[in-house]
Amino acid sequence: MIKKIIIAAIVFSLFASIVNAQGKFYTKSGKISIFSATSMENISAVNKSSVCLLDSKTGDLQFAVLMKGFEFRKAKMQEDFNSDYVESSKFPKSEFKGQITNNSTVNYNSNVTYSVNVKGKLTIHGVTRDVESTGTITIKDGKLLANSVFNILIADYNIKVPKMYMDNISKSIKITVDCTLEPLK
Amino acid sequence: MNSLLLLATIGLLIFSALLWIFRKRKIVLLIIVLAAIAAGWYGFKEYIRTNKDLGNVNADVKITATDLIKEYEKSDSLANTKYLGRIIETNGNIKAIEKDENGYYTIVLADTGAMSSVRCSIDTVHKEDAAPLTVNSSATMRGVCTGFNKDEMGLGSDVILNRCVVVQKK
Numbered sequence: 001m002i003k004k005i006i007i008a009a010i011v012f013s014l015f016a017s018i019v020n021a022q023g024k025f026y027t028k029s030g031k032i033s034i035f036s037a038t039s040m041e042n043i044s045a046v047n048k049s050s051v052c053l054l055d056s057k058t059g060d061l062q063f064a065v066l067m068k069g070f071e072f073r074k075a076k077m078q079e080d081f082n083s084d085y086v087e088s089s090k091f092p093k094s095e096f097k098g099q100i101t102n103n104s105t106v107n108y109n110s111n112v113t114y115s116v117n118v119k120g121k122l123t124i125h126g127v128t129r130d131v132e133s134t135g136t137i138t139i140k141d142g143k144l145l146a147n148s149v150f151n152i153l154i155a156d157y158n159i160k161v162p163k164m165y166m167d168n169i170s171k172s173i174k175i176t177v178d179c180t181l182e183p184l185k
Numbered sequence: 186m187n188s189l190l191l192l193a194t195i196g197l198l199i200f201s202a203l204l205w206i207f208r209k210r211k212i213v214l215l216i217i218v219l220a221a222i223a224a225g226w227y228g229f230k231e232y233i234r235t236n237k238d239l240g241n242v243n244a245d246v247k248i249t250a251t252d253l254i255k256e257y258e259k260s261d262s263l264a265n266t267k268y269l270g271r272i273i274e275t276n277g278n279i280k281a282i283e284k285d286e287n288g289y290y291t292i293v294l295a296d297t298g299a300m301s302s303v304r305c306s307i308d309t310v311h312k313e314d315a316a317p318l319t320v321n322s323s324a325t326m327r328g329v330c331t332g333f334n335k336d337e338m339g340l341g342s343d344v345i346l347n348r349c350v351v352v353q354k355k
Contacts, residue, residue, distance in 0.1 A: 026340055028304060029283060029291050048289055049306050049331070049345045053338040062338055068270055068331035069306075069347050075234045082270070089269060092332045180285065184340070 023057045023184075025144045030179030032065055036170040043077060043169065045070040052146065052179045059103025061118060063096040063177075085159050086125050094124045096131075106137055113138040118148065124157045135177065144181040149174065239272060239327050240311060240350045250277025250294040250303040257333045257344050258301065268330040273346060275303055276325045282318055290315040292326060292349070300341035305349040314351035325352040 030050035036043045048071075051064040067088035072078035082088040098120015100106070106114045114137045122131045135148030151172045154161065161169050197220070201213045246268060248256075253275055257264040277294030280302060284290050290312055295302035305326040307315045318324055328346030336342040 026338070028334075028340065028343060029285055029289070029306070049291070049304060049347070051334050051338065051340065051343075053340065064334055064337070066332040066334065066345055068329075069345060071236070071347065073235065074232065075236045076231050078236065089265070092265060092269065093334075 024053065024055050025181035026053045026184050027051070027179050027181045030063070030146075030177070030181075032063070033176040033178070034070065035174040035176065037174070038168055038170050040168045043072070045072040045078070045081070047071070050179065052181060053184075054100075054144065054146065054181055056103075056106070056108045056144075059100035059106075061096070061098055061100055061120065065094045066092060067094060068092065080165075085154075085161065091124075091126045094122075096120055096122045098131075100137075108139055108144070111139055111141070122152070124152070125159050127157045129156055142183060146177060146179045146181060148177040151175070236348065238310065238350075239308065239329070239348055242272060242327075244274035244327055245271040247274045250275045251296060253303055253344055254295075254299075254301045254342070258342060261333045261335060265332065268344075269332055271330055272327065273330045274325060274327045274352060275305075275346070276323065277303060279318055279320050279322055279324050282315065282320060284315075288312060292318065292324065292351075294324070294326065297321070300336070301343065302341065303344045303346060305346045308348045308350055311350045318351065326350070327352050 028051050029048060030052045031046055031048050032050045033044060033046045047065055047069045049066065049069050051062075053062045054060070067086050068082060070078070070081065072081065098118055101117045101119050103116075106116065116135050116137050117132070118135055119132045120130070121128050123129075131150070131152070133148055133150035135146065138145040138147075151174050153172055154169075155171065197216065201216050204210075204213050204216075253264075253268070253273070256267070275294065278296055279292060280295040280297065280299075281293040282290065283293065289309065290307040292305040292307065292315060293302045294305065303326075305328055308328075326346060326349045328349030331345045331347045334343045334345065
């Protein structure tokens with residue numbers, strides 16, 4: 001009897017872990033870009049080491065980005081960004097925690113692109129705010145491509161730009177998310 | 186360096202003031218013009234300066250991947266004061282080599298079986314460096330430490346190094 005229970009427990013836990021494995025997708029090399037466009041100049045930077053975790057069952061979506069990991073073409077911009085604007089020594093990490101609100105419409109087993117609505121809390125520069133955005137999820141050969149473009153206002157996150165650079169840096173920053181997630185084993 | 190520059194500026198100002206008093210005003214104007222040109226040149230150089238290629242620089246810190254992870258796991262805020270933004274040279278076992286659809290390489294340094302790792306994102310200029318590397322061999326990487334992703338999602342913790350180059354064995 002005890003043997004049977006143990007076997008049943010093992011089988012059950014195995015089964016549970018398989019189901020669980022199919023549920024989550026992740027990456028540690030997601031790309032998140034920021035873009036500022038003004039009449040003076042366009043500035044862009046990309047972070048290639050963003051962490052993203054998506055639970056396909058619940059639609060829970062999380063991102064973690066290290067601010068020092070944004071690469072600018074010009075070193076001076078990168079240094080100003082880190083030391084003066086986002087103060088990355090004080091606030092090394094930005095995070096998003098939220099949900100895909102229309103997760104039930106996404107079939108994670110078919111090779112189709114779905115439009116999704118995402119809602120959650122975005123923390124940058126130590127300030128947390130509710131954000132909402134749209135994006136797409138494409139399931140392709142077992143991998144999951146997550147893309148989104150949205151804008152944030154730097155004033156919302158208490159990021160101050162010196163007067164001297166007011167005209168060079170947009171008040172609204174475009175954020176582009178481009179992640180390829182793999183199933184979590 | 187900065188204090189030296191400040192001292193030189195103050196000296197020049199006093200010198201100019203003296204010249205002004207002693208009616209050598211043309212020389213003062215010349216000094217002002219030259220200073221403006223120097224400042225402009227410096228500003229321009231700063232503006233076009235790109236990130237340093239880490240292929241031929243000395244590291245600020247040399248540490249094994251295992252020790253680096255240990256320090257971050259003990260206290261990431263303390264480790265950040267020592268390593269964040271610095272050039273780190275680290276040696277470890279290659280647990281995985283990841284290449285994405287854009288051809289970007291990430292070398293994962295960790296002991297076999299360990300959940301935590303040092304993730305080295307290879308500088309795109311140096312991506313050829315990564316090609317001959319093999320999993321489960323030892324490698325030394327040099328890169329800028331951009332921080333620690335503490336395990337909050339059940340994916341394992343990672344120290345991130347950016348703009349990495351593979352340090353060739355001599």
